[in-house]
Amino acid sequence: MATKAVSVLITGANRGLGLEMVKQLVEASRDVRKLFACCRDPDGPRAEALQTLAKKHPDVIAVVRLDATDLCSIKQCAQQVGSVVGTGGLNLLINNAAVAVRTTMQETTPEELQHMFSTNVMGPMNIIKEFLPHLRAAAKASGTPGMSSCKAAIVNISSILGSIEGAKESYATYPCFSYRVSKAALNMLTLCASEELKKDEILLSVLHPGWVRTDMGGEEGEIDATESVRGLLGVMASLTEKQNGGFLDWKGRSIPW
Template identity: 50%
Template structure:
């Protein structure tokens, strides 16, 4: 299988880092999707220039849409825009990539940090999946179609079993707990949506050299995204409700 089998793709948080590279690699794939919707909070802002340049280069493929995943109104408006542009009204791949991290140990983490990170990393993906679900159900109903996929970008830092391995270097209470909750959201969605023929998987992109990953990360964005797309292209129903890394290896809860 090839990621190009997904005819229509929506990626959140696509103006930088992993999201931007996902858009780029999908657009430049030999068998690229026919439609790529790149969602970001402020498409006209300076931090979105690289995305706008990419969209101009691939104007026949990429549509940049305003999408603030913490704002239900913004999500609904984005869904309406995408719905009007979708070929056949079906969406075959949704990548919930938008996320945030506020580092901190117990003493440094308060209610605001916990709520802000949880809202972005858990509530946002849920609301986006909920709003765009009808388009994915249509994709599933198409004769001979590939099973639609929802990818929730998680982290190895969500693993309760592996918490002790890097905790001293990065306590990150808000981030760790929110990504653990995202894993449960993935499991719940996988159970509910299997009747619709929709696969839901959590994916760890690796420790990537991005603003969030920091300078100590060992993977480049290009390497990470290349691996992620290979994993996505090889998913089967057996992978629904699991947490995999960018090489396709399972990560314990």
């Protein structure tokens, strides 16, 4: 069993790491009672694998439309989730959806940077704000002191490429300018939000999944999605207030900002 959370929401759940998280959570954990697997086009061909999985676990998985760049869809999704979880709230929100491109600063257009920010930064911010009532409800309903992912937590999936300290060493090999800038912003967003929300006992952490063989990571990735997600879910299950506002990798190792 990877996590003790009872209700979980994952964005970008139709492929890559998001889909693998849904798989492992539903197949390995009996404690996940409700899993909101969000994607931008639930009825389209890109969601077929997720829909097949959802059919196998109809009581647990709910496939819900959410486009991280569309505030209306985020609000509608939050309403749908609220009507299911009620006063029990949402225990764990995983902001996983993202886009990446491998261009340098000189190749980057304003439109590209804007697209990165809309998806990778404004998306998570809007999602956090819209789901906050459900996370607060979960923290209140838990009745236990402290912080954990089975009480009320937000995990933002970022990247080591968003580490400002690491950029000098890795930039020449992996430029990904706009992606790096957006993930560094996501990291700051998480840190600021963790300060704002600690009084509500809502935990926030940033996790780096490793270099993973997905559409984004490519075939040269160092690990597969199964290994990465096994690690990520283990780290999520172990989070306490000590890791609030922390930046960790899939093995639980601290990453410099």
